[in-house]
Amino acid sequence: MKANSKALMLAGIAVLSWSTVATAFKIALKNLSYYEMLVVASATSLLIFGVLMTVQRKWPLVKRLTVRQWGILAGLGLLNPVAYYLVLFRAYDLLPAQVAQPINYAWPIVLLVWLALFAHQPIPRLKYIGMVISLGGVTLISLGSGSIAQGGIPIGGLLLAALSAVLWASYWMLNNRYKEELDSSLTCFMSFFFGTLYLLAGSCFVEVHINTLPGLLSGMYVGGFEMGIPFICFGLAMRIGSNPALVNQLCYLSPFLSLFLIALVLGEQIATTTYIGLVLIVLGIVYNQYFVKSKP
Numbered sequence: 001m002k003a004n005s006k007a008l009m010l011a012g013i014a015v016l017s018w019s020t021v022a023t024a025f026k027i028a029l030k031n032l033s034y035y036e037m038l039v040v041a042s043a044t045s046l047l048i049f050g051v052l053m054t055v056q057r058k059w060p061l062v063k064r065l066t067v068r069q070w071g072i073l074a075g076l077g078l079l080n081p082v083a084y085y086l087v088l089f090r091a092y093d094l095l096p097a098q099v100a101q102p103i104n105y106a107w108p109i110v111l112l113v114w115l116a117l118f119a120h121q122p123i124p125r126l127k128y129i130g131m132v133i134s135l136g137g138v139t140l141i142s143l144g145s146g147s148i149a150q151g152g153i154p155i156g157g158l159l160l161a162a163l164s165a166v167l168w169a170s171y172w173m174l175n176n177r178y179k180e181e182l183d184s185s186l187t188c189f190m191s192f193f194f195g196t197l198y199l200l201a202g203s204c205f206v207e208v209h210i211n212t213l214p215g216l217l218s219g220m221y222v223g224g225f226e227m228g229i230p231f232i233c234f235g236l237a238m239r240i241g242s243n244p245a246l247v248n249q250l251c252y253l254s255p256f257l258s259l260f261l262i263a264l265v266l267g268e269q270i271a272t273t274t275y276i277g278l279v280l281i282v283l284g285i286v287y288n289q290y291f292v293k294s295k296p
Contacts, residue, residue: 007241011250014230014237019257021226022101023265025092028222031215034089035199035206040219041227042081042196048228049189061186072178073187077194080171081227088164094157097262098270102141102278103161105255108285109134110169119173130288137280138162144273184235192227245290252282 028037053059065073091100109131115121123131142158175187210216237247255278263270 003240004242007237007243007247008250010233010237011241011247014234015250015254015257017225017230017233018251018254020261021222022092022097022258023261024218024221024225025089026097026262026266028215028218029089029093031212031218032210033208034086034093035202036208036210036215037089037219037222038081038085039196039199039203039208040210040216041085041223042192042199044220044223045081045227046189046192046196048224048232049185049192052185052232053189056185058183058185061183062190065190069182072182073190074194076171076174076187077191078198079167079174080191081195082198084164084167084171085227087160087167091157091160091164094154095161096153096268097266098259098268098274099141099144099153100157100161101258101262102255102274102281103138103158104164104168105278106134106138106162106281106285107165107168107172108288110166111172112288114169114173119177124292126292127288130284130292132284133287134281134284137277137282137284139277140273140280141277144271188231252286255282 025037032040088100088104091104112123112127112131116123142153144153178187210219234247234251238244241247259270259274259278262268
């Protein structure tokens with residue numbers, strides 16, 4: 001198989017995996033609390049990244065970590081998976097999947113602001129257009145046909161979904177900052193190693209009862225197809241393909257496929273405002289990424 005064909009196949013696996021997880025979250029939350037789901041999912045991802053470390057023969061890298069790098073990885077593990085996924089799963093617990101998923105998807109807009117504030121990368125003026133378009137989409141989905149005023153959608157859930165986008169943008173920025181000194185596979189494994197330790201320690205204070213097979217399997221699915229396998233496949237696709245821009249563009253299919261599954265499997269009636277809002281979010285992101293040049 002040619003490298004480009006293999007890259008597209010791997011990217012397709014990642015996109016299809018991410019397309020299923022919004023539905024999987026809601027199914028898992030019928031059997032587990034959001035904390036229990038994260039415990040199972042994080043442990044599953046830790047196992048997957050451990051296998052990756054073994055296949056790539058990167059275990060010696062652990063011995064070479066400095067005290068400072070151990071501290072960095074411990075901090076990243078607190079941010080992702082612990083803080084980010086606790087907030088995200090709680091948002092899904094409170095909101096319809098068709099609302100939580102698109103709002104979380106707006107994280108690249110937050111990232112632009114974070115890079116301007118903390119990495120001193122000024123935002124080109126034209127990118128404000130894309131930001132306004134995407135934020136307009138978020139607002140449209142949040143307001144959705146008056147469902148907030150009618151008490152159908154809790155404002156707390158919307159704030160948590162927005163916070164999840166902030167947390168993921170923060171993790172991406174920090175992870176990118178240390179990518180030159182920390183191997184990506186090692187970072188994934190160590191983040192989930194610390195994250196799983198934090199969550200297990202937290203189980204001493206939070207009631208955890210994972211005593212049903214459907215709950216265990218649904219949590220494992222989330223760990224495998226949200227946190228583990230698609231990140232590995234997408235990373236490989238970006239590395240071996242000759243057209244990484246095309247691979248990256250395929251990710252924009254994910255939220256639309258996700259809405260189809262949400263309607264088909266969960267039976268949610270997708271609001272017109274959700275479709276329009278998601279189009280606006282993606283349009284703003286694509287505009288900023290491909291039509292506005294950033295200053296070096």
